Amino acid sequence: MRTLISDVLVIGAGLAGERAAIASAHAGLDVTMLSLVPPRRSHSAAAQGGMQASLGNSVKGKGDNPTIHWLDTVKGSDWGADQEVARIFADNAPIAMREMAHFGVPWNRVEGGPRDVYIKGKKTTIVEDHEKEGLITARDFGGTAKWRTCYTADGTGHTVLYAMDNLAVQLDITIHDRMEALSLIHEDGACIGAVVRSLRDGEILTYLAKATVIATGGYGRLYGESTNAIINEGTGSAIALQTGLVPLGNMEAVQFHPTGIVPTDILVTEGCRGDGGLLLDVDEYRFMPEYEPDKQELASRDVVSRRMKEHMLKGKGVQSPYGEHLWLDLRHLGEEHLTTKLREVYDICMYFIGVNPIKELIPVRPTQHYSMGGIRVNKDGMAYGMKGLFALGEVACWDMHGFNRLGGNSLAETVVAGMVVGRKVAAYAKTAELNANVSLAETFAKEQVDKIDHLLNNSGTENVFALKDEIGQLLTAHAHIFRTGEGLEKAVKGLKAILGRVNNVKVSSTAPGMNPELSQALRIEGMAKQAYIIAKGALLRTESRGAHTREDYPARDDKNWLNRTLASWPAGADEPEFNYEPVGPLDLPPGDRGYGGGQMIPMDLSLEEYNAKVDAAQKALGKQATSEPIGVSLPKEAWREESPYKDAK
Amino acid sequence: MARKLTFKIFRYNPTKENDEPHIDTFELEETPRLNLFTALHLIREKQAPDLMYDFVCRAGICGSCAMMINGRPTLACRTLTSDLADTIELYPLPFFKLLGDLSVDTGVWFHDMAKRLESWIHTTKEFDPTAVEERMDNATANKIYESERCIECGCCVAACATAQVYPDFLGAAGLNRIGRFMFDPRDTRGEQEWFELVSTDIGVFGCIGMMACDDVCPKDLPLLEVFSYIRRKMNSGVKVAVKEMDLA
Numbered sequence: 063m064r065t066l067i068s069d070v071l072v073i074g075a076g077l078a079g080e081r082a083a084i085a086s087a088h089a090g091l092d093v094t095m096l097s098l099v100p101p102r103r104s105h106s107a108a109a110q111g112g113m114q115a116s117l118g119n120s121v122k123g124k125g126d127n128p129t130i131h132w133l134d135t136v137k138g139s140d141w142g143a144d145q146e147v148a149r150i151f152a153d154n155a156p157i158a159m160r161e162m163a164h165f166g167v168p169w170n171r172v173e174g175g176p177r178d179v180y181i182k183g184k185k186t187t188i189v190e191d192h193e194k195e196g197l198i199t200a201r202d203f204g205g206t207a208k209w210r211t212c213y214t215a216d217g218t219g220h221t222v223l224y225a226m227d228n229l230a231v232q233l234d235i236t237i238h239d240r241m242e243a244l245s246l247i248h249e250d251g252a253c254i255g256a257v258v259r260s261l262r263d264g265e266i267l268t269y270l271a272k273a274t275v276i277a278t279g280g281y282g283r284l285y286g287e288s289t290n291a292i293i294n295e296g297t298g299s300a301i302a303l304q305t306g307l308v309p310l311g312n313m314e315a316v317q318f319h320p321t322g323i324v325p326t327d328i329l330v331t332e333g334c335r336g337d338g339g340l341l342l343d344v345d346e347y348r349f350m351p352e353y354e355p356d357k358q359e360l361a362s363r364d365v366v367s368r369r370m371k372e373h374m375l376k377g378k379g380v381q382s383p384y385g386e387h388l389w390l391d392l393r394h395l396g397e398e399h400l401t402t403k404l405r406e407v408y409d410i411c412m413y414f415i416g417v418n419p420i421k422e423l424i425p426v427r428p429t430q431h432y433s434m435g436g437i438r439v440n441k442d443g444m445a446y447g448m449k450g451l452f453a454l455g456e457v458a459c460w461d462m463h464g465f466n467r468l469g470g471n472s473l474a475e476t477v478v479a480g481m482v483v484g485r486k487v488a489a490y491a492k493t494a495e496l497n498a499n500v501s502l503a504e505t506f507a508k509e510q511v512d513k514i515d516h517l518l519n520n521s522g523t524e525n526v527f528a529l530k531d532e533i534g535q536l537l538t539a540h541a542h543i544f545r546t547g548e549g550l551e552k553a554v555k556g557l558k559a560i561l562g563r564v565n566n567v568k569v570s571s572t573a574p575g576m577n578p579e580l581s582q583a584l585r586i587e588g589m590a591k592q593a594y595i596i597a598k599g600a601l602l603r604t605e606s607r608g609a610h611t612r613e614d615y616p617a618r619d620d621k622n623w624l625n626r627t628l629a630s631w632p633a634g635a636d637e638p639e640f641n642y643e644p645v646g647p648l649d650l651p652p653g654d655r656g657y658g659g660g661q662m663i664p665m666d667l668s669l670e671e672y673n674a675k676v677d678a679a680q681k682a683l684g685k686q687a688t689s690e691p692i693g694v695s696l697p698k699e700a701w702r703e704e705s706p707y708k709d710a711k
Numbered sequence: 712m713a714r715k716l717t718f719k720i721f722r723y724n725p726t727k728e729n730d731e732p733h734i735d736t737f738e739l740e741e742t743p744r745l746n747l748f749t750a751l752h753l754i755r756e757k758q759a760p761d762l763m764y765d766f767v768c769r770a771g772i773c774g775s776c777a778m779m780i781n782g783r784p785t786l787a788c789r790t791l792t793s794d795l796a797d798t799i800e801l802y803p804l805p806f807f808k809l810l811g812d813l814s815v816d817t818g819v820w821f822h823d824m825a826k827r828l829e830s831w832i833h834t835t836k837e838f839d840p841t842a843v844e845e846r847m848d849n850a851t852a853n854k855i856y857e858s859e860r861c862i863e864c865g866c867c868v869a870a871c872a873t874a875q876v877y878p879d880f881l882g883a884a885g886l887n888r889i890g891r892f893m894f895d896p897r898d899t900r901g902e903q904e905w906f907e908l909v910s911t912d913i914g915v916f917g918c919i920g921m922m923a924c925d926d927v928c929p930k931d932l933p934l935l936e937v938f939s940y941i942r943r944k945m946n947s948g949v950k951v952a953v954k955e956m957d958l959a
Binding site: 099101102104105108157159160161163164165166169170171173195196197198214215220221224227228229231232237239240262263264291292293326329383402406409410413414416527569570571573574575576578579 | 765814
């Protein structure tokens with residue numbers, strides 16, 4: 063068996079993985095990246111709308127700063143975020159955008175002078191400052207106080223990924239594409255590498271490194287209907303979970319994006335509404351201002367999706383052979399705007415559903431889109447429960463998004479975390495010793511070889527594609543926007559039964575090489591376990607927070623649930639273990655988000671009392687030591703200087 | 712009544728001993744708005760679990776799924792069966808290394824192309840995290856973006872007569888990439904450097920101008936415009952080269 067050794071092993075070569083790899087390469091370390099697909103095909107490329115950073119160059123972003131960005135992010139999270147991590151993110155986002163400009167991203171720039179835009183359904187003329195001419199501009203996105211989302215038309219993920227991968231090529235970083243990590247190799251609570259299967263020829267090999275980084279993206283494809291690329295099956299979070307030592311955080315926190323198109327579930331960007339697009343019902347009536355008078359179409363995604371569903375439940379949806387939907391109206395934006403700034407959207411509508419958005423309404427409905435949960439890491443990006451293992455980007459629960467992430471914050475997170483966590487990875491790998499325990503690696507590899515052998519040669523009758531569909535249907539039916547105890551019980555029961563059937567999967571194809579059926583079969587146990595954790599976690603969380611909405615527990619309960627779910631699956635256990643930790647140090651006290659409505663049950667601790675227990679409680683659940691003490695990056699009460707708090711008592 | 716579609720699919724698994732390239736035939740009932748992404752998944756899940764092909768975004772954005780559909784290279788995910796006849800022939804893209812059935816190794820070819828062209832911003836400036844970004848005219852940013860929209864699907868190279876004869880030919884994707892960096896004021900490469908990079912048979916002078924690339928590009932990149940821009944640039948590059956020869 064081949065064993066390949068490097069200083070740093072990065073699993074996943076989308077934006078987060080590549081940026082972290084580059085940080086290590088810059089530090090003079092030998093880096094190997096693995097990816098299911100060529101790096102430029104990663105799901106990062108599909109991100110359309112943009113990246114939030116408080117550059118404040120557009121006139122509608124005037125006066126913006128990291129504190130306001132942080133405020134929007136914490137409110138958006140429904141106070142589920144780690145406020146210090148959100149602060150690290152907001153502080154570094156402007157630097158990351160400028161760095162990406164330096165690396166070659168052709169950001170759209172400010173053009174001085176007047177231009178017509180649509181704001182809250184009305185055509186308005188804004189006048190951009192001539193002195194800002196040529197600086198990075200921004201568009202409006204949901205849940206933000208300022209126009210803050212930097213963009214290149216509606217191909218932002220594409221251009222940033224291409225610039226990033228160009229740099230990776232320049233630095234000659236080793237990339238092995240069409241490779242899938244099947245398990246992590248670890249000894250005495252430290253990760254020393256991974257067992258990997260080649261999707262080209264089926265070879266099993268091992269990679270050893272001083273530091274291992276997981277950046278494989280989200281678990282959206284556990285759901286039957288998702289905007290995600292088909293490779294987003296939670297493969298990276300699965301291998302962390304299956305160590306039995308690393309917990310996954312807030313897996314029940316799943317985002318549903320308001321505008322997946324019907325049918326096909328392909329996303330059209332929030333930039334559509336940011337640029338003035340409107341949501342209409344069956345009567346072509348604009349309903350959002352009734353529900354959200356202030357933010358209207360641009361409340362946070364959890365709120366807009368909930369309002370859309372609510373409106374459809376009132377009988378205002380449009381019936382179609384593909385299920386109920388609402389309309390997105392972009393017609394008033396005009397041909398020029400739709401064929402330049404929203405060109406991907408235009409193409410998607412034309413090619414996939416035969417709708418011309420210049421003249422016609424686009425059928426949309428809320429669709430699974432983003433995984434707030436993932437591998438729980440400390441603020442340096444190191445996994446709980448395992449030294450030398452890092453995670454970043456969508457696969458991680460770092461956790462700046464809490465129970466709802468704002469549009470434009472995840473694409474920005476990939477490059478910011480890549481920069482921040484990337485440096486921590488490099489610092490760790492610089493001092494760590496390589497544990498080249500090849501015989502241990504072979505033992506881990508043998509487990510996977512045996513598993514493959516079992517899948518090919520057992521006498522079971524389960525078909526892996528059918529099992530995957532069942533998982534997707536259960537989550538879509540019961541762990542969607544509106545959740546109930548009753549529905550979640552059904553999901554938990556159904557998924558438990560599926561877990562029992564996973565061992566009876568029989569791979570019918572014995573073709574050597576890629577064998578796509580075998581690839582799917584190797585993933586199914588990890589998928590079923592994560593689906594179970596989503597449903598069970600949602601059942602246990604008897605409150606409504608952000609995207610997690612319990613009809614039977616409609617209030618946000620800060621007294622009992624201002625915490626983060628940690629789920630781990632001890633080796634050989636039938637059931638996962640659920641623990642809860644404080645969300646992190648609080649600086650902005652839990653309050654009203656300013657949109658979304660809803661009841662709140664206030665916390666019964668003071669901020670000081672809450673904050674006093676954070677560090678110890680997190681350490682007790684496996685948090686690794688951080689390079690700096692907890693809370694040092696969170697300036698105390700900086701928000702008091704900002705509207706709307708400035709005038710508060 | 713729904714049409715019965717017949718798929719004739721090229722099959723070959725290079726990792727399988729004694730396998731020979733051949734055509735397998737599958738039948739599928741057409742459903743409304745059926746595209747080749749869904750069709751191929753249905754065939755894999757119900758009829759041929761070992762069928763190899765590549766999809767990632769299934770939204771026309773990532774460039775993974777280019778294949779020969781009834782003899783023409785294009786993206787499978789956004790091809791609707793309703794636009795095709797009852798019999799649909801699927802072959803892998805030519806030119807690229809075959810990994811199996813409809814799957815080809817575009818990733819390694821494009822990675823190598825990026826390396827050959829030094830597809831990155833050449834600058835001696837260091838990034839200064841404390842400084843405001845350098846200004847750029849928005850029209851310039853848009854012009855760069857036009858070429859930057861290439862998704863590396865490989866359709867242009869698969870359709871290119873020159874590429875089939877000269878395997879080192881940079882193809883429309885490569886030339887477009889050069890254009891992208893030529894347009895970019897941040898890249899300090901001068902005319903002489905561009906000249907050396909592309910004024911060869913595998914560069915801009917290898918193109919015989921049939922422009923099949925322009926016909927098949929799924930992103931409607933402005934290839935004609937980019938090529939003529941590069942040629943004009945090379946013209947001035949030639950002048951520089953001749954001048955230097957004179958001096959020698």
